[in-house]
Amino acid sequence: MARIHFPKDFVWGTATASYQIEGAYQEDGRGLSIWDTFSHTPGKVVNNDNGNVACDSYHRYEEDVALLKKLGVKAYRFSIAWPRIFPNGTGEVNEKGLAYYTKVVDALLAAGIEPCVTLYHWDLPQALQDKGGWDNRDTIQAFVKYAEVIFKAFDGKIKQWITFNETWCVSFLSNYIGAHAPGNTDLQLAVNVAHHCMVAHGEAVKIFRELGVQGEIGTTHNLSWLEPYSTSPEDQAAAHRHRAYTNEWFMEPTFKGSYPQFMVDWFKSKGAEVPVLPGDMETISQKIDFIGVNYYSGGFGRYKKDEGLFDCEQVQLGFDKTYMDWNVYPDGLYKVLSWVHEEYGDTPIYITENGACYEDTLTAENKVHDVLRTAYYRKHFIQCERLIESGVPLKGYFAWSLLDNFEWAEGYLKRFGIVYTNYETLERHPKDSYYFIQDVIRNNGFEA
Numbered sequence: 001m002a003r004i005h006f007p008k009d010f011v012w013g014t015a016t017a018s019y020q021i022e023g024a025y026q027e028d029g030r031g032l033s034i035w036d037t038f039s040h041t042p043g044k045v046v047n048n049d050n051g052n053v054a055c056d057s058y059h060r061y062e063e064d065v066a067l068l069k070k071l072g073v074k075a076y077r078f079s080i081a082w083p084r085i086f087p088n089g090t091g092e093v094n095e096k097g098l099a100y101y102t103k104v105v106d107a108l109l110a111a112g113i114e115p116c117v118t119l120y121h122w123d124l125p126q127a128l129q130d131k132g133g134w135d136n137r138d139t140i141q142a143f144v145k146y147a148e149v150i151f152k153a154f155d156g157k158i159k160q161w162i163t164f165n166e167t168w169c170v171s172f173l174s175n176y177i178g179a180h181a182p183g184n185t186d187l188q189l190a191v192n193v194a195h196h197c198m199v200a201h202g203e204a205v206k207i208f209r210e211l212g213v214q215g216e217i218g219t220t221h222n223l224s225w226l227e228p229y230s231t232s233p234e235d236q237a238a239a240h241r242h243r244a245y246t247n248e249w250f251m252e253p254t255f256k257g258s259y260p261q262f263m264v265d266w267f268k269s270k271g272a273e274v275p276v277l278p279g280d281m282e283t284i285s286q287k288i289d290f291i292g293v294n295y296y297s298g299g300f301g302r303y304k305k306d307e308g309l310f311d312c313e314q315v316q317l318g319f320d321k322t323y324m325d326w327n328v329y330p331d332g333l334y335k336v337l338s339w340v341h342e343e344y345g346d347t348p349i350y351i352t353e354n355g356a357c358y359e360d361t362l363t364a365e366n367k368v369h370d371v372l373r374t375a376y377y378r379k380h381f382i383q384c385e386r387l388i389e390s391g392v393p394l395k396g397y398f399a400w401s402l403l404d405n406f407e408w409a410e411g412y413l414k415r416f417g418i419v420y421t422n423y424e425t426l427e428r429h430p431k432d433s434y435y436f437i438q439d440v441i442r443n444n445g446f447e448a
């Protein structure tokens with residue numbers, strides 16, 4: 001048995017997001033978001049589930065904080081719902097919204113847990129979507145105003161700030177593939193949204209610096225690792241295009257202030273061009289203090305003419321699958337973060353999401369023996385140690401997710417939590433994976 005161990009200052013945490021756990025969708029002045037609209041539209045979400053109640057964390061956050069304290073985490077990543085702060089997206093601040101998050105932040109600090117806050121985790125105020133949403137550059141300034149209010153309200157309490165979560169999901173998944181809110185299917189629109197979100201990220205970093213806000217700011221991209229099925233130039237080019245779709249398209253602007261030219265050319269061949277205005281790329285590539293990476297899976301791709309957007313088909317090689325039908329591919333975590341370090345330098349990296357969805361059964365004793373999820377975490381923790389040992393500046397890890405919650409278009413069918421949520425009673429029941437992670441945190445390692 002080998003002992004897997006982590007640096008003393010390694011930050012262990014878990015992650016959630018406002019629309020997925022809070023519920024209370026009309027409480028205390030909250031405005032509607034695009035996810036309320038999307039989930040209330042029949043056929044968009046499995047079983048027509050919605051976030052009206054979710055895990056009811058709006059009223060049960062103290063239970064959640066107690067679970068976090070018992071788990072032993074140093075930090076907790078959650079998101080602030082823009083529609084609770086600006087119900088109409090702009091205009092008057094809703095003080096009750098600020099008051100709610102003050103209670104959550106104060107409860108975390110009292111428990112000795114550092115809040116790590118995501119400003120935008122997909123719940124755009126519907127009022128802004130009605131004016132074009134992220135396709136409209138005015139939304140950039142609305143986001144900066146929202147960010148400024150939050151920076152000022154929590155300066156000194158929140159020390160780790162994430163501007164956006166998974167801009168690929170916000171842009172391509174939601175506006176080209178159409179699987180997430182607002183459910184558009186237009187490539188040019190998706191390219192516009194990606195660009196405007198990245199400009200908004202940069203503008204928020206600028207005002208964070210101008211205000212002298214304490215702490216560190218970064219952003220989170222969901223990176224996947226698609227390898228070429230063979231060494232043939234066609235397979236290598238096809239896999240690279242698909243990998244760049246989720247990776248370079250976002251990481252190059254963020255770190256180097258330019259889009260990858262081979263992808264600009266590819267998108268142009270598909271009829272989409274990036275709406276860059278003078279100064280945009282300098283804004284996007286404002287220096288950040290850390291990069292958040294969400295990693296779930298990877299795989300293998302090979303050239304197939306006219307397959308999808310990139311003439312690339314995914315090749316099944318017999319990997320174990322999660323209930324999302326994603327490969328369990330821990331090596332992909334090592335490869336993608338090694339690539340980040342090689343390509344973008346020594347900016348500290350946090351894994352801001354990693355975890356697995358499996359069908360869970362609650363026993364009569366309120367136990368969940370989630371053997372597969374525990375094995376997933378064990379395998380990915382081993383890769384985390386491997387990364388640190390190889391000199392990658394991996395500073396922390398946030399498990400997705402603390403609780404089973406509203407998994408977007410999959411609704412409540414897909415459970416990612418290390419704590420089981422009983423949606424009838426809203427009781428929380430730690431799973432075996434929770435106790436495994438509790439032990440890893442307590443010992444800062446484990447026997448592999």
Ligand SMILES: N=NNCCOCCOc1ccc(-c2cn(C[C@@H]3NC[C@@H](O)[C@H]3O)nn2)cc1
Nearest residue numbers: 017020166173177179222294296353400407408
């Ligand atoms: N690429 N082509 N796809 C072809 C068709 O795909 C349709 C569906 O696609 C996807 C792709 C990715 C995801 C996804 C989910 N999470 C987990 C969340 N992360 C943020 C946090 O809120 C978690 O809930 N991360 N990623 C879902 C669906």
